[in-house]
Amino acid sequence: MMYDFSVIVCGCTKNSASYIEENITKLYEMNNIFKAFHFVVYENDSNDNTKDKLQHFKNSHSNFNYISERDVDKHIDLDRRLQLRPQFIAHGRNVLLKYMNExxxxxxxxxxxxxDSVISTFRASQLKYIFNNDLTWDVLTANCIGKYYDIWALRIYKDVWVPEIHNTLWSTYIDYDCWEKAIMCRNAQKYVYDNQITIPVNKPLIPVSSSFGGFGIYKMSKIKGCFYKAVVDNKIYCEHVSFHNDIKNIHNAKIFICPQFVVNQQNEHVRNS
Known part of the structure; x- marks a missing residue:
């Protein structure tokens, strides 16, 4: 099936030489189903041959590019009192936004x-679950095989709670940073693992305030002037939540989880019981 849309695919990677070519090949299948397509990858400071793999792929694939940076920790503004990895990832995503906007x-x-492995099961044919829906959505994000793992990026505020949908999945609003709350209340089971539920694929689109799940598709008109931030109020903050706060506050965007669009399970991020 062909779709009469133009799409740019963006992703960050580091030290992924063992799998990056296989995974970007799967995503590159989208080149065949959109009227216009571009794919760009951000890489920084890999100490394996990730960059060589990206260059090799670029040499043989049109509409593909990559951005490589070195010594990023010396060139960007970091709060070194806090975790560095989320700050590097937010920076990489913002580099991709800048490239896209230019x-x-x-x-x-x-x-x-x-x-990474979250898209190891991806097939371009899955996009029918996104574009066959009512296109009044502004953002759709992925479900996954097994328990919904990406709880740090998930927010469901009161204003988007639909009882007939949400009450069948979660017990109440998720309007907090799950890990911050778990540490504060010494209860990771309640604030993290109890919310990592299995979302049935036959559910309708689920309204959320923020979500990601390894794959998010955004209407371009709804992300202008929006950025990823990993430090908010002097605390580490999920970069997807800050980005989604921007697109909701600036553009009044409607964000959903698409239950039918399923990526690979991430068992290392959930507690099996």
Whole structure:
């Protein structure tokens, strides 16, 4: 099936030489189903041959590019009192946004995707679950095989809670940073693991205030002037939550989890019971 849309796919990677070519090949299948397509990867400071793998892929694939940075820790503003990894990831995603806004601002959609095992089961044919829905959505994010793992990025505020949908999945609003709350209340079971539920694929689109799950597709018109931030109020903050706060506050965007669009399970991030 062909879709009459233009799409740019963006993702960050580091030290992924053992799998990056296989995974970006799966995502590159989208080149065949959109009227216009571009794929860009951000890489920094890998100490394996990730960069060589990206260059090799670029040499043989049109509409693909990558951005590589070195010594990033010396060149960006970091709060060194806090975890560095989320700050590096937010920086990488913002580099991709800058690239996109300079070259592809007229495209219809941006896809932000994790390039690790979460998309190892991806097939371009799955996009029918996204584009066959009512296109009044502004952002759709992925479900996954098994328990919904990406709880740090998940927020469901009171204003988007639909009892007939949400009450069948969660017991109440999720309006907090799960790990901050778990540490504060010494109860990771309640604030993290109890919310990592299995979302049935036959559920309707689920309204949320923020979500990611390794794959998010955004209407380009709804992300202008928005950025990823990993430090808010002098605390580490999920970069997806800050980005989604921007797109809701600036553009009144409607964000959903698409239960039918399923990526690979991430058992290392959930507690099996």
């Amino acid at each position: 070259k592809y601002t007229e495209f219809d959609y941006m896809i932000m995707v994790d390039l």
